[in-house]
Amino acid sequence: MNLTNIHPKVTPIYQTSVFKFASLAELEEYYTAPGRGGRYGYSRSEHPNTEELVAAVARLEGVAGGALAGVATGAGLSGLLAAVLATCRAGDHVLCPAELYGGSVVLLSNELSRLGIETSYVPLADLYDLARHARPNTKLVLAEILSNPLLTVLDGPRLAAACQAEGVLLLIDNTFASPAISQPFSWGADMVWHSATKYLGGHSDVTAGLVLARDPAVAQRLRQVGGSLGLTLAPLESWLTLRGTKTLRLRMRQHSENALAVAQFLARHPAVGQVFYPGLPLDPGHALAAAQLRGGQFGGMLSFRLADDTAAAVDAFVQKSQLFPLAPSLAGVDSSCSYPLATSHRYIPDERRRALGITPGLIRLSVGIEEAGDLLADLSQALG
Template sequence: MPHIKPKVTPIYQTSVFTFEDLNELELYFEQPGQQYMYSRYGNPNSDELAEEVNEQEGGAGAVVTSSGMSAILTAILTYCQAGDHVLCAEEIYGGSSVLLSQELTRMGIAVTYVPGDKIYTLATYVQPNTKLLLGETMSNPLLQVLDIKKLALETKQHGIKLVIDNTFASPVITKPLALGADMSVHSVTKYLSGHSDVTAGVLVCGAEEDYKRSRQIAITYGLNLSPFESWLAARGLKTLKLRIRQHAANALAIAHFLEEHPKVSKVWYPGLAQHPQHQLAQEQGNGLFGGMLSFRIADDTEAVNRFMQALESIPFAPSLAGVSTSLSYPLGTSHRSLSGEQQQKMGITVGVIRLSVGIEDVEELIADLGQALDKV
């Protein structure tokens, strides 16, 4: 058989790898990374994805997982055990809130939510058993921007770890580890893969010891990613920089359009000058503000339904970051599990719509949004 040198890594769609004899088996344990044994422990495709994301984030090592939620779980378990306490930014993805409040509390890990105006003064929230703070680079769904460098100084002062969910930004816009975070987490499902055809997660560690612990947790809990989805995600990652630039350019144009529209009462987008963290977002994001925005129309369910039904090319799809534009409804999807009081406190009202801006021709997107808003 001729020597084969593929330009793209093949799909290693196998659950197990073979050994020549006992000597080769012992070599596997003596020299980790020289060979593969079982795909839950490691696979060339998942390793390729991890290494590429790690390089983009500038980490000491990355672990890919079966979803963004399993990446957050792995991150928390890296630092916490029963009896520990975690802090979490009050405005956070609803799934993260459910994991902390409903599941990890059952395992003996307590959680306290920190309001946005108190996030840089943690003294009254940190307890002797506090281990970490979880926050998002840009919050879901109202795009509040964290000053990661400032927050890293605050968490270090109290001796706790800082875990940043960087999903909305991607390493093209922000690199949390370079700003002092201990771990950067992504739902690879979103921008890193980018084509709405993969469910995956990744956590990137600033310290090698954290990487080793995270990897062990993912292996033991069976949180690994399949070879095929790893391959798909690695393929999507190749166009990340191009896609993010187009997502961001389109989102900025749409944000300006919505800001001026009489049917829209408020727009949340860090690229707008009126956004409270606009200057921070500009500095921390290298002049890019991402592809996510939210806006509010009339706080009336029927008005929201009329708007959604009138859209011709933008589907209602409760996820984000695909190459095609879609919208979501935080009150009924991502933040559904929160109490009415929590939803109101965060500003998630009946008329709030989250828009994941794709990479299509922006003029066509604006035209579709405009004609749908006319029917509200």
């Protein structure tokens, strides 16, 4: 079959586990030439679909030229695993804010601790004084642009400056914001990580992660870890995620517009005790978010605490709502709600959850791109 004159506008899905070589010379070039000589061998390590995806996200994140600078993985948390293992070894220390996604905490504290990598947590407000908390063996700081689930806003440039002063790498979780409204490389992050399951994919039909590095040597280590541990994202999932990135800017504008309307509605509702959304002028992180996020957008995620701060009140809301179904993930085009106490922070000790403000009446909303009026009408009846 002659494919010479076939020029697809969209890259095909390379649904193959291996690629062929015509000679021993080609095989040797694959293993020894820079960039594999433009060849592919085994999809566990690399294939055209994942490389196109990584390059596309690199462009969105503002990496010069969109150069290949990282790895796409089979899930968001496998991206975090790759980032830590690419930069840390047994005996090293990772430092994080206490306000961190529960899944990240479980991976770092329960699993990577068994490999001799220690993690400690301090309140975000204290983390900027990095010299006081860093140790001689601190290799990495991990923080979120917008924390999960209470949307605490990170002062990224301030933390990046502190990490540079201490010679510590900074890894930023950009999942909640996405590169459409936040570009951490522009203010000094060393690595940027996404659960690509969320806004990059955007349609709740793919599970993926992606991590990029500024330093080519770190990027190469990410690729090596991804290939060695079998973390590399499969062709179909890479293709689906790439398709999602093509509408990311459009979707984020609508997510943000709808989330602001929902937050304003909830802030006025008598059944709601508190709303957490940096787009509200009275939110403590509003000024920082407005200065740091792009295009006057604050993202599609928000949380609120019911005035009746009980699980029973949450259950009543969940059962009455039609457009915010209960689901443990986020960022699809369709809205959903989540219950942090029983999902993202289920395995965090109760006293720590209370200290973070994760109470029985807290609900997290992922606001989709439906008609805003429909969403407000549904919230009105569900809270009635």
